Amino acid sequence: MNLLLRNVHKSPSLIAFSDYRESEAHNDLQTSVSNSGELLEYETLELRVHPPNIDIDNEYDPSCTLITVDSANRPGTLVEVVQHFTELGLNVRRARISSDGGWFVDVFEVTDFDGSQVTSNRKLASIKQMLNIHLRGQEVPVFNADETDDQQRIVTTVFELAGEDQSGLLADVTHLLTTNGCDVRSAAVWTFKNRVAFVLSVTDKGQPVRDGIKLQRLKQLLRTMMDKHGNGVVNIKTVQGEVHHDRRLHVLMLREEEMQWEQGHSKPRYHMRWNSSLGEAAASPTDSAGSMHAEYMNLPDADSDQLSHFRSPKHSRPDVSITHSSMNGYWLVTIKCKDRTKLLFDTVCTLADMDYDVFHATIDSIKGAAMQEYYIRPRLGKPELDELKAAKLAAMMESSIQRRFPRGLKVHVHSVDRFGCLAALTDVLKQGGLAVTRAKVKTFAVNQSSGHTFYVMDATGAPPDKDKVEEACKQIGGHLVEVGEEARSASSGQHRFSFSFLNRQWHKGWNGDSSSPSSSHGSV
Structure with missing residues (x-):
């Protein structure tokens, strides 16, 4: 049997959840081969045999709804889940994400838009079916939170x-x-x-x-x-x-932004800071031997000039750092910034789109402050720290948070x-x-x-x-x-x-007249 399976190509970390959804949408019969006659890889079959399990608990904590998701792991699954929460108008105040051996278990503490538990039957039904790719037509639950x-x-x-x-x-x-x-x-x-x-x-x-x-x-x-x-x-x-x-x-x-960054960063534009107190024998990502803080130079932008004073009061420049553990092979991405809605969505989208797999993560929000830690590895290439790629990742993570304002x-x-x-x-x-x-x-x-x-x-x-x-x-x-x-x-x-004008920060010298400072920054 091993001889027969030796030549079967399996790529558990390369086939995205969205691709799986699309392939299944065109595969009307639940068979082990695709429409073209190719053998479906192992994880596809496992998702069929063991479909995602979603548990919703409103008794754990009266101030939030506890949602536990476990399923065979596919790249993009985390994005799918967080995107679903976002489009239902839900806020994720805490999360624990873990995956091992091709399987993941994610636990989320979420609240509705008004900070209360999620009690809407429509939203609860939608959450329950959010990873069910076999629903058709009117069976598909409504994702958006408005009447569009x-x-x-x-x-x-x-x-x-x-x-x-x-x-x-x-x-x-x-x-x-x-x-x-x-x-x-x-x-x-x-x-x-x-x-x-x-x-x-x-x-x-x-x-x-x-x-x-x-x-x-x-x-x-x-x-x-x-x-x-x-x-x-x-x-x-x-x-x-x-x-x-x-x-x-x-x-x-x-x-x-990647195109702009690559044009202006042929070499890393940050300073390496080694945390000597941890030593070379660090045993976990949180105790990694090397600490690299992404103090990269921003691209030219009016945001960094005088016009930065009238962005949203929710705006904050995030503190993004990347560390590496040679023993475990994880990159640890740490983000500290003001908490806001859609923050988790913005960061996981960027990690997924840049082809980084999230193996573990902790998400916390306390008194308006957010702390996110992602244990990741590049989906392609070696897990060793690449300084240029790490600097680029830090820059893109910061941009993904700031462009919301x-x-x-x-x-x-x-x-x-x-x-x-x-x-x-x-x-x-x-x-x-x-x-x-x-x-x-x-x-x-x-x-x-x-x-x-x-x-x-x-x-x-x-x-x-x-x-x-x-x-x-x-x-x-x-x-x-x-x-x-x-x-x-x-x-x-x-x-x-x-x-x-109440929700914008206006410089006292700017009255909106023709003498206001100008910028070469264009807008649509």
């Missing part, structure tokens, strides 16, 4: 774009899509370090765009828009149901859902000399309305003039409302806007 069109499992065409950040780019992209008959159902935009990423879900008369010639033409035009040198990213795919905007944005932004004035726009609404809004902002640094757009199925959240700056990079923003909004029939009123139904057809 995802509930109806509509099929859309998703555009994933990334490239050089340019003022007015969002308006140009949405205008191009609208003039070609594409209705934007949902969208998300991130900007960071002079790079930008879009994820837009569109339909053509209620259906995904099926005209191949149109899609090819749009792809060519968008690639030119995203980067004048032709290095932009344009991916087009058909998706049924929910679109994982944040997950895809992490992938796109990581590619952009956009600069600018937060603007909410709610309106009746209508074709071309996003293109009209962004065009008015562009004509008003305003640049969008972050955007989130949703279409709500319940009351046929759409919600838009923008962070805007002056096109010069200076803080925006509140009157200028209000004037731009009035051009499309809106009016200023008190904070909180924007959550009401938009059944009247009139746009609602809310503006708040």
